[in-house]
Amino acid sequence: MTAKTKQEPLPQAVAATPMPGLLKLLTMLSLVGFCCALVLGLFVAGTDIQQGEIQRIFYIHMPSFFGAFSAFGLTVVGGFLYLWRKSERWDRIALAGVEVGLAFALINLATGAIWARPIWNTWWTWDPRLTSAAIMALTYAAYLMLRAGIEDEARKRSFMSVYGIFAFTSVLVTLFIIRVVPETIHPVIVGASPQNAQGSFEATSGVVIALIPSLLLWLTVLPITLIWHRSRIERRLEAVNRLKMQILSEQI
Amino acid sequence: MMRAYISLISILISAGLLLAQDDQASLPYLQTAAFNLPLLEGWQNQRGDAFAQFHFAEAQASIRAALLELPDPIAAAGTDLNRAFGIEPASPIYQDKVNLADGTWHVLLYEPDDVTSASVMARRAEAQSVVISFVERDPEMRVLMLTIAQNGDARKDAAAELDLAWNLLATPAADLTEETVFSLPSGQWTGLAGDSSLAMGMAFGNDSYIAIGEGATSKLPMLADAYNRTVLGFFITPDNSGYLALALAASFAILALLILSFFWRSRNIQKDLQLIESLRQAEG
Secondary structure: OOOOOEOOOHHHHHOOOOOOHHHHHHHHHHHHHHHHHHHHHHHHOOOEOOOEHHHHHHHHHHHHHHHHHHHHHHHHHHHHHHHHHOEHHHHHHHHHHHHHHHHHHHHHHHHHHHHHHHHHOOOOOOOHHHHHHHHHHHHHHHHHHHHHHOOOHHHHHHHHHHHHHHHHHHHHHHHHHHHHOOOOOOOOOOOOOOOOOOOOOOOOHHHHHHHHHHHHHHHHHHHHHHHHHHHHHHHHHHHHHHHHHHHHHHHO | OHHHHHHHHHHHHHHHHHHHHHHHHHOOEEEOOOOEEEOOOOOEEOOOOOEEEEEEHHHOEEEEEEEEOOOOHHHHHHHHHHHHHOOOOOOOOEEEEEEEOOEEEEEEEEOOOOOOEEEEEEEEEOOEEEEEEEEEOOOOEEEEEEEEEOOOOOOOOOHHHHHHHHHHHOOOOOOOOEEEEEEEOOEEEEEEEEOOEEEEEEEEOOEEEEEEEEEOOOOHHHHHHHHHHHHHHOEOOOOOHHHHHHHHHHHHHHHHHHHHHHHHHHHHHHHHHHHHHHHHHHHO
8 A cells, every 4th residue: 555645845844833822822721721620629529428538539530531532532533534635644643642542541540440449449350341441542552553563654644544443442332331231330420320330429519510620621622732742743753754764865 | 711711710619619518518428527427407416526416405315426546445435425425434334345347346335323324336446446425314214225236147126135125224124015116217116115115126237226215205216216327327438548649640640751752752853853964064
């Protein structure tokens, strides 16, 4: 497969362009929003009388999953648009989405495991939700490994676009599995919790008011900001690599 | 836009503070710094920072839960009765132990004077002791509450323990004949009434919960229900803030690694560009 891609002129791509105003604003919003979401979750929301302080990690655990959902969703969008337009920009967004989404998915897994220790008395159990979340993270880790292993640029971009689109099924499975598999012990906060759920708590108004801003931040501002920063770096990295190849070919 | 965002966040924090207070108010549980227990409707809440206390003036009765810095539960029970109610507990008129879901509790009954009775449950909680006490000072009534472990397999009725407690504690031991069933929020109680006396029993798990009343016993079902709801609904919220700190540290570490990798990659690009530039200059 040797698809032709639109290459940007090297000097323009290599130059460190100043940060766009909107990205500066998003970065500021991310920082302020992250601090405010922490204040809401740690100091404003009431302490759960059954679970104690550890319940507060919910305000990071659940939003981080939706942050990963959003970032992996951008990978799907980037993948489709790359396959259609063959513009490297969309492939860079897809790659950035995987890196940011994987970081968020790891936060989700780590916080879940730490919550489970005092509440379930174990760091890990092969519950359907936990297993699917682990498979999801491994699927996207494999994306990065596979990408590093393909040398042909055009083939790599096309193949990884298709991979990124299909990998999203693991995100959907993780999202919906506790609605389908009744054997789960993972609590459901919105809607009826499974009968076996352990560590459930009521989504009272205090919980909701701390959760909504955090959810909005992790779902929109945070992934977009980080993906934008990461794709800008990737753009310069690709241009520098091309410049290196050009110099090498001139020397040969 | 930034100003609007900060305004929105301020509104959310204010709303959060208000709604969190509202949650606290609507909670059927009373939270103290150390433990939780059900709120008793109709009882005056006299809580402090380190203890919970409810008072029912009509029956001159109080229910209190406290955590004391004493490892000996019996000594802690004496100290708390003295501190809260000015009672100098001599030797108890009844003393036993029961194993409940959250540990071994000492069951103690005191009658320091003619009008006062104190029914106490106390257990050790690491280096401290939890004391839950029921104290009544109504001259027209004598009330004793106790928990007795059932012998052998768990039964659904508390008849044997009711009989045992009545014969041991009633003065004088009168015959109880009339049987009544009380359906109360704490469970289904069986009551045996006699001449100016009432004994009530409820089986829960492997234990029987008993209330004995002599004199004006009309308030005994309500008092027994309130005390046993407190005993059965009492729990200590575990201190797992260390796990919260660990989870936050893990989240920050992963985010910091991602952001640092951005800086690291940018720096490497800059170094590569400098190298390319120096090579070009060398060639030129």
